Each structure stands twice: as structure tokens, then as C-alpha cells.
Amino acid sequence: MSTLGERLKLARERTGLKQTQVKERTNINNKTLSGYENNVSEPDAATLAILADLYGVSYKWLLTGEGSMINESNKLTDKDSKDIAKRLQKFREEIENSDGLAFNGEPLSEEAKESLIESMEYIFRQTQKINKKYVPKKYREEDNE
Numbered sequence: 001m002s003t004l005g006e007r008l009k010l011a012r013e014r015t016g017l018k019q020t021q022v023k024e025r026t027n028i029n030n031k032t033l034s035g036y037e038n039n040v041s042e043p044d045a046a047t048l049a050i051l052a053d054l055y056g057v058s059y060k061w062l063l064t065g066e067g068s069m070i071n072e073s074n075k076l077t078d079k080d081s082k083d084i085a086k087r088l089q090k091f092r093e094e095i096e097n098s099d100g101l102a103f104n105g106e107p108l109s110e111e112a113k114e115s116l117i118e119s120m121e122y123i124f125r126q127t128q129k130i131n132k133k134y135v136p137k138k139y140r141e142e143d144n145e
Helices: 004-015 019-026 030-037 045-055 059-064 078-097 110-133
Strands: none
Touching: 004 030, 004 045, 004 059, 019 030, 019 045, 045 059, 078 110
């Protein structure tokens, strides 16, 4: 992969996302994203960080093509995935067993409930990844030199 655009496209396709899905999750316009992937324009640093996080790839790799593509610090373990699945199942059951769920005074449709569940899955995954990055001070290894 020699260009930023090629790396962006590879990372997006690797996650199985379509440009429209990236737009829904990041608010980056389809034409803008297409411009990035076709090397017509380049994203700013903040946008590149958002895309790297969404695609689960290393910011450095995305920017330069150097180093490991996969962002190991964001990688969820099997245990993490199982925990998320359990939390999501519990949330799904609560949604399905709740009466009177509404938004703006209107009852939630089945499609809206499913969208809410998908959003919560994303939140659970992102929260787990963020929590993996933070190590409380009492657990940090200190250099005793």
C-alpha cells in the first residue's frame, strides 16, 4: 500500500463497512470519504484519528504505511467479546420486555429498537477499548532504577 487513500480503502473494506455506513458512524460525507480513498484530498489529523479508531488500525500505519496495520491496544480478547455479548443480550431482553418505550412522544418501532441495540453494541465495544487503554496508577509497573 503506497498511498494514504489505498490504506484508507483497505482498512474500511477489511472491517466490512460501506462508505454509507462510515458516514452514519462518523458524519464524514460520502463524497469526502471517496475523495480520501481516491487520493483527491487528504483528511486532517482529527479525521484520520477517527477513521483509524473506527477501522481498528494503527494511526501510524494509516498515515505512513509503516508498522503494524492492526492497532493491538484496541484489540478485544475473546473474554471481552463474550462479556459484551452478555451485556448486549441483557440489554436486548430489557428493551423487548419494556412497555411504553418512546422517543419524542412516539412509541419505538421494531426498527428503532434494533437501531438502539446496534448503537449500544458500538458503545459497549468502544467503552471496552477505551478502558483497556487506561491503567490505574496502582497497577502501573514502575521503573525502580
